[in-house]
Amino acid sequence: MKVRREKMENLRDAGIDPFGHKFTRTHNSQELHEAYDEKTKEELHELALSGIVAGRLMTKRGKGKVGFAHLQDREGQIQLYVRKDEVGEENYEIFKKADLGDFLGVEGEIMKTDMGELSIKAKKLTFLSKALRPLPEKFHGLTDTETRYRKRYLDLISNKESFNRFVTRSKIISEIRRYMDGRGYLEVETPVLNNEAGGASARPFYTHHNSLDIDMALRIATELHLKRLIVGGMEKVYELGRVFRNEGMDMTHNPEFTTMESYEAYADFEDIMDLTEGIFQHVAKTVVGQDILEYDGKEINVGGKFKRVHMVDAIKEVSGVDFWPEMTFEEATALAKEHDIHVEKHFTSVGHIINEFFEKYVEETLIQPTFVFGHPKEISPLAKMNEKDPRFTDRFELFINGKEYANAFSELNDPIDQLERFEAQAKAKELGDDEATGVDYDYVEALEHGMPPTGGLGIGIDRLVMLFTGTTSIRDVLLFPTMK
Template identity: 45%
Template sequence: MPGTADEATLNRGKPSALGVDEQRAAKLESLRARGVEVYAGAYPRSHAVSELLQRFDELQGSRCRLAGRLMARRTHGKVSFADLRDESGTIQLYLRAERMGEAAYGLWADLDVGDIVGAEGDLVRTRRGEVSLEVDRLVLLTKSLAPLPDKWHGLRDVEVRYRQRYVDLVVSPEVKEVFRKRSLILTGMRRFLVERGYLEVETPILHPIPGGANARPFVTFHNALQAELYLRVAPELYLKRLLVGGFEKVFEIGKNFRNEGVSTTHNPEYTSMECYLAYGDAEAMMQLTEQMVAVLAEEVCGSRQVAFGGRTYDLTPPWPRLPMIEAVRQSTGVDLRHATPEEARRRAAEVGVEVPPGASVGHVVSELFERRVADTLQGPVFIVDFPVEVSPLARRKDGTPEWVDRFEPYVAGWEIGNGFSELTDALDQAARFRRQAEARARGDEEAQFFDEDFVHALEVGMPPAGGLGIGVDRLVMFLTGQTSIRDVLLFPHLRPLGRLDRPAEPS
């Protein structure tokens, strides 16, 4: 909506939604007129705040040099107190005109909450018992022109929080903790795989043919090559080319892009981990999944028992394996194990799920699962044995070629991954790609393209393999107790504001 506070916040040259006040600008000019550098250079520190708090008994009386943001200030004539926060924590500053000198103490009058300062002095404990830095030298490092939200109410407008994440992080330490845990999860995931012999690799982001998942891609154009390219929807087909080339354990953590809807569990740009194991299968990858998630829960949450949404989830392996068709039967009462396509379509309609005319049993099972079952699964549980129609890259199950050896892990109603025994039959893969291309020609924008080079790679020969993809963002949501994907992305995608940085119209 034009004219909202959020839009005003982001339009340059206009008042901030947080309320830029003219007094700060006046203070800046006053400081400059007195020769004070209001945007200083480097300021080497002797300690982090947390170190002083943790080692107070050892460091008491030591001279220390800190830097950080002023989060509160209290003045009582010739004596003042302030809260200084750096990345590691908050400490009280104790300032006395008698100790600092009138000129130096005079700087204090032109400082505001939000300013970034350097402070030098002795580590003490005040009469009230609070660990403090008794300051004798104070330096302004950055003058803040936009006031922070009121400390009692914080930044409550959710959209402003996402658009101005930098402010959200300043005033909400609990938000910063979510992203610290996200980093621990990514680091732990890498360590887990490397310790098991997996090699981290990097594959292209720009693809001449999008593949590896059924998804609508973003399209771009390369001027020098005069070629249309796509932001990758998955790294899968490139990682499997590496198995053909002789690597046996590979993984990649990186961004994927899907030009689809936005929801509490979907963002157009998201992070995934994909790994592949030569001579493995779906069962090997399920074991890897449950072990990895359990280890990450211990490292990040301190236990394999994770509280989320009022429930406690036990992530201790092994997790149950439940065939998709059985999950449908248990949840809906619709038993399609021996149904004909006509019977399957009729039974689906009876429970309110309409499917296209001519839909196969596999398609009906998949539709029923997605629309009636998936978000009810608390888990942790692996849904296994998927229809071949919705799994164009997975190996058929021995003895039941209409089903594939594929799985998805579910927890708290969310699918957090996807994996399978990989299809290594080049002729079968080519046939499935052709069916995908036919579906695309009929208007299915999420169907995969025919990738001739990948088929040729399979013709060269790929060993039997298991593959796994984990949705990092959803796993982070679960392990940090967040219910929206935007709360685990530092800068989530939002609808652009109407006049943001719009170039001037030609005269």
């Protein structure tokens, strides 16, 4: 760093600002390659075209009065060809003293070298920013995982695969917005700080609001505020935003993550299955250009209709245990013990046992996109009961490669039933269920004003990005993952 600081001062002494100002480009590297890669050296010489580029200096070589370098911008790299007799002594000194990592602006002729590489033959160099720290030694691919996560900027500079992954993430989110907007949904924003964390089964983060002198929770879902908007007559809404859950971290979980939740009046969970398929297939078509995805050593097909199976049927198919016949909690508990399934003290119904069987036996077998529907009422406090069998709800989860990617249901709009389920959740919380929620009386009051039949959806954006980028760790799709 000492040498780089000395070079910075030398630039100042020469009247050159080492941290320059606005610089106008005519091309980025991709535009140059797309326009001129197919041209021959002779054709470019005949055309005598000029261009202005800017970027970070990534390579530099040469001696005497001639040098070569590569500038890197967001789209890629372009070679520079610098001759002292073309740029003049002052400009050539700028080039000679520039370090890898510095930012330069270059104006010159678009050409090809004898080796056929598209280049800018420099006429003028402008110093734009001095890098006082060197790039990582192996800047062609920063390999230290800890550094990649903590100093993502270095990862983005040195790892094109990582850079492109985050560009793809942005494109995926843009296309989801485009898809939802095109179907008449309104994008809205709801509070991150809440008096009561609800809309999911999860442990929240708590904080204190000094001005109001009240404890508040960071949202664990956007659901309850969005459904208030359905009560208010907005009919079709969605929100893309961060939610926070004070829980464990692993390859697919981060305490702070992004979801897309949507709600549509007069729809049910089967309509939302179609919407979910459409979102995944739209992203496949517009962002990656194919329905077959290579993921975790498997081929995942997101084209066509996704498989649909009732949770009880899925359990029976894999484990042989049949939960369709009515049984007591004691009988279900005995079945659980026979199959080495731990029964938590807050479990109070057969529905809890059914869910444990599903998680143990079925989840990891669901490789291709599969809608699992018919969740027990006890684990679905916000979902409408199934008309034919009220033990279960009109809810589904989308599983791919053994992981949940979406959760949706026909929303419970009966305020009396909703209050009873909230109270059951509050009791479970008292019995030690950290993920159970309390009673949101304000939401119940909203329902008492009437909410039309509604279909709701929640998609984990980070997992979706992992799927479409072939990434197995959630930290690789979060620009700044949570670190100790």
